[in-house]
Amino acid sequence: MEIRRAHGDDVGVVQCLERIGIVQRHMGRRREALSTLDEAVAIASRLGDRLGLANALHATGFIQIELSDFDKAADALSEGITITRNIGWEGGLSTSLRTMGRLKMRLGDHREVEELLQESISTARHIQDRYRLTQALDELGKCFRQQSKLNEAAPLLEEACLLWRELSEEGVSKGIASTLVELKSRQGDWDRVLFWRDHIIAVCRSQKDYWGVANQLERKGEILVKAQRYDEAALHFEAAIVTAKENGYTWRSNRKQLCTIPKVEMKWERRLRLLFDVKKLQRRLPQLVTASLKLPILDCHGQP
Numbered sequence: 001m002e003i004r005r006a007h008g009d010d011v012g013v014v015q016c017l018e019r020i021g022i023v024q025r026h027m028g029r030r031r032e033a034l035s036t037l038d039e040a041v042a043i044a045s046r047l048g049d050r051l052g053l054a055n056a057l058h059a060t061g062f063i064q065i066e067l068s069d070f071d072k073a074a075d076a077l078s079e080g081i082t083i084t085r086n087i088g089w090e091g092g093l094s095t096s097l098r099t100m101g102r103l104k105m106r107l108g109d110h111r112e113v114e115e116l117l118q119e120s121i122s123t124a125r126h127i128q129d130r131y132r133l134t135q136a137l138d139e140l141g142k143c144f145r146q147q148s149k150l151n152e153a154a155p156l157l158e159e160a161c162l163l164w165r166e167l168s169e170e171g172v173s174k175g176i177a178s179t180l181v182e183l184k185s186r187q188g189d190w191d192r193v194l195f196w197r198d199h200i201i202a203v204c205r206s207q208k209d210y211w212g213v214a215n216q217l218e219r220k221g222e223i224l225v226k227a228q229r230y231d232e233a234a235l236h237f238e239a240a241i242v243t244a245k246e247n248g249y250t251w252r253s254n255r256k257q258l259c260t261i262p263k264v265e266m267k268w269e270r271r272l273r274l275l276f277d278v279k280k281l282q283r284r285l286p287q288l289v290t291a292s293l294k295l296p297i298l299d300c301h302g303q304p
Contacts (some may be wrong), residue, residue, distance in 0.1 A: 014044045014052035030063050048089040052085040065103050094123040094132045113143050134163040174203040214240045
């Protein structure tokens with residue numbers, strides 16, 4: 001910034017001030033950040049630098065939301081939205097609309113939130129900006145979920161979840177998948193519950209979180225028991241036990257889940273051949289990578 005000041009590059013000074021303000025905000029120095037951004041706004045306004053002004057106003061509005069100064073936040077964001085429309089900067093428009101939507105969410109104005117985020121989504125789709133699109137989908141899905149509009153929330157969150165993973169934001173993707181498991185359970189859509197449980201398992205595996213893999217395999221097994229898909233449930237319980245054992249964990253369930261499966265419903269006459277035929281087993285459970293599912297099945301008295 002000092003170099004740009006020395007060369008009279010005021011546009012560059014505005015850029016630096018806006019970036020410094022964002023860094024200060026990340027450091028928790030919000031009041032100092034607002035002072036820095038006020039200088040950026042003043043210089044950009046004097047220069048007629050509408051792009052720099054829009055950026056500084058957006059950052060200002062974002063911080064004002066965090067400080068719960070909603071009137072000032074609305075003023076800054078409204079001016080920023082007007083500027084981005086006028087100069088045709090669709091990326092900035094999508095971001096500013098989403099941030100305004102976040103403000104309206106804090107105020108409980110769900111109708112306006114929906115309108116703002118729908119426009120943010122359509123703008124991001126138009127310019128094929130996947131990151132801004134994913135953020136807006138995520139926000140709108142949460143808005144609908146907050147209103148218990150599960151049918152509207154589900155497709156938005158599903159698209160956001162898959163896009164976050166494509167963008168290598170696997171932690172965020174896993175969090176949304178957990179939300180979708182809960183949402184689909186409430187809808188009684190067990191096929192989609194299983195699908196999103198598999199998504200979580202895949203993310204845990206890619207992150208080398210093998211305790212998480214074992215835990216999710218167990219939870220999927222419990223769902224399969226409820227669905228009376230007992231053979232598949234048994235395979236998942238076994239996989240949870242083996243995954244934990246192979247990675248040095250003591251599995252808390254002590255194989256009790258296997259004892260709870262109604263034996264009359266299970267086709268055990270083919271079981272030994274299945275367990276030793278790894279290719280066949282992996283067709284049943286594509287996420288499974290271990291080839292050592294040869295544990296004895298104990299009855300409730302601890303006997304094989």
